[in-house]
Amino acid sequence: MAETSTTEPVTRPVGEAFWNPQAHMPTARAKRLVITGGEGAWLTSSTGQRLLDATASLWHANVGHGRERIARAAYDQMRKLETYHTFSRFANEPALRLADRLVALGPIPEAKVILTSGGSDSVDVVCKLARRHWQLEGRGTKKIILSRHGAYHGLHAFGTSITGLEYNRDGYGTESLVPETARIATNDIDDVRAQVERIGAENVAAVIAEPVIGTGGVIGPADGYLDGLAALAREYDILLIADEVITGFGRTGEMFGSQRYGINPDMVTMAKGITSGYAPLGGVLVAPRVADRFFAGPAGGDAPMFRHGLTYSGHATACVVAEANLDILEEEGLVERAAHLETVLEKAVEPLRTHDLVAEVRAGDAFMAGIQLRADVTGDAVAETCTDAGVLIRTIHNNTLQICPPFVTTEDEIALIAETITRALDTYPA
């Protein structure tokens, strides 16, 4: 007779296997904060704590949490057809509808739309497509992708290679995972011109810029910088790419940052606010200048192909989620609300400028703010004090506290964010 084992099954705490993105794992495990629910601008943690979401999760919860209408749209679509892929001649209805709607909202007339699974995917698309464009133009030396110091463009291979945050590029054995990239000055257009001259415009495919730098510390464009970049791109025949993964879908008080800052990019990357986080989705708007040749001529003709795509390009459920999210943005006037809340936030954080522990306050370029603390202050400790007090804050580049609330946040809640930060600084070290 076989012996029955008396060994108890090994039980391990839930999440032992989980490896967080962008995390120092011993710290992440020791201080894990598990979010279990959300309603509007508020969250609930696994310990039952209520938290005001001052960062809109990772800059994406534009319409706020817990929207039943979006959940129902996803449910209805899943019951009908979860998705069907869009490679080659296949398509699904939500992807077709969403593409048209994005063009109507976006800053590029007559654009074409490539749908992706998120921001890093979208960055890969624009970088590949920029190089493909010049190759097809017969100007194959134009390969270099220019990006700004302090920029963040996600962490796929292209995003890693073009980031202006050096620590994200380090450690992969080469200076740049994808060769032929270079950094340009963040806010000094004369310096950018000098760099383009030095590199040679005949070697440059594109320049990519966030209208307002997010992860790099919430840095708005200097007066004339984005205009200057657009003019320079035209002058030197370089494609201009606006990375609107954060600034898209209302964060700057216009649907896109390119509209607020009056630039006409050749391509625009999108993600995050396209669904407010209710489903992973990204996209790229492509101007006719780049797209037209791929659509020209008859079926079976000799138009070139852009050999790129993902299983979930144009995922049907993600697309209806985006449509419901856009309906909410429009019907509730949330983009206009974001424009108003930008000024409320700017005023609320103004007094922090003179706080002893604050190096710089950056606000007024979108509905977001960066509170850069002095280098000798442990920003993570300040963020933790705020979070313990009920306002969820995190640090980003350069010891900066990120403020980027959902558009449904009230003026009182914005005041609460500023008060909580002030109190955390007043009592520092806790």
Ligand SMILES: Cc1ncc(COP(=O)(O)O)c(C=O)c1O
């Ligand atoms: C400007 C910008 N581009 C690209 C990305 C990457 O997006 P994702 O994390 O969805 O891949 C981000 C993410 O924060 C971003 O802020």
